[in-house]
Each structure stands twice: as structure tokens, then as C-alpha cells.
Amino acid sequence: MLAFAFEEASVCSVPLRVVHAWSPRGGRAHLSFGSGGGQEKDLAAAEERALAQMPAPWRERCPNVEVATASVSGSPAVALVESASRAGLLVVGRHVRRVPVGPHLGAVAHAAIHHALCPVAVVPFS
Structure with a gap:
């Protein structure tokens, strides 16, 4: 990330x-x-x-x-969304989930995508 x-x-x-x-x-x-x-x-x-x-x-x-x-x-979600108000791009990491069912996006990345006022790049990491 x-x-x-x-x-x-x-x-x-x-x-x-x-x-x-x-x-x-x-x-x-x-x-x-x-x-x-x-x-x-x-x-x-x-x-x-x-x-x-x-x-x-x-x-x-x-x-x-x-x-x-x-x-x-x-809260990480609140901190990142607030920081993104002055950003040109918000980069958020997400854990790679190896299970076929269930959510593959965590709460922080989800909040960033829906509430950040700038583009969001969600980057997987292990």
C-alpha cells in the first residue's frame, strides 16, 4: 500500500x-x-x-x-475520511481475504469509498 x-x-x-x-x-x-x-x-x-x-x-x-x-x-475510518478532505487521492489498504463468501472489503475501506471527497484507491496487501 x-x-x-x-x-x-x-x-x-x-x-x-x-x-x-x-x-x-x-x-x-x-x-x-x-x-x-x-x-x-x-x-x-x-x-x-x-x-x-x-x-x-x-x-x-x-x-x-x-x-x-x-x-x-x-477511528481509522473517521480519521481517513477527514484527512481526505484535503487530498487529491486517498490510498487505503485492505487485507486479502481467501474465503469465497463474506465481505471482502473492510469497514475502513468501505467508509472511505462512500464518504471521502476525493478519489479512493483500495490496495490489497497480505
Whole structure:
């Protein structure tokens, strides 16, 4: 998915914005999420560090692409649709499903297709 996004940005000579939406992991820790103790800041910092490393291989392959990253706490569907309001193209990944029945498009890609104000490219990945 990132390879596709970098290639498109390179060909079109436009900047690329990589958005990662996250929410607290399951379990009891989320019950006090945001209630103090710096949990929210620690989790946000960890997510931002992971996101900063993600596009590194493609930055080397496409040095002409200006890249910005954004780590957002909340629903991935909402974060991507809101980000797409300023985009020329929204690239969304989807898992390859190997079963013959059932939905083959996830909730995030579905929301993007129906609510984004720009064209959407849905790119399969394993």
C-alpha cells in the first residue's frame, strides 16, 4: 500500500501524507485511558515513533517525494475520511481475504469509498 502511494506521489510530483489512526488496546488499561498518569501521551508517543519508521524504505526509493506523517487517536475510518478532505487521492489498504463468501472489503475501506471527497484507491496487501 505504501509502495503504491509513494509511486503515485512521485509520478504526480505531489507531497504524501501518511495517516495512522489508533486506539487503546483491549483489556483493562483502556478503562482509565486519558484519566491521568500520562498513559495517553505515552501511547501517542509510541504510535508516533512506530509511524515515523514505517515509510523509511520508500523514502530511500523515492527521495523526490515530500512525506508528512500524522498519528491520530480514534477511528481509522473517521480519521481517513477527514484527512481526505484535503487530498487529491486517498490510498487505503485492505487485507486479502481467501474465503469465497463474506465481505471482502473492510469497514475502513468501505467508509472511505462512500464518504471521502476525493478519489479512493483500495490496495490489497497480505
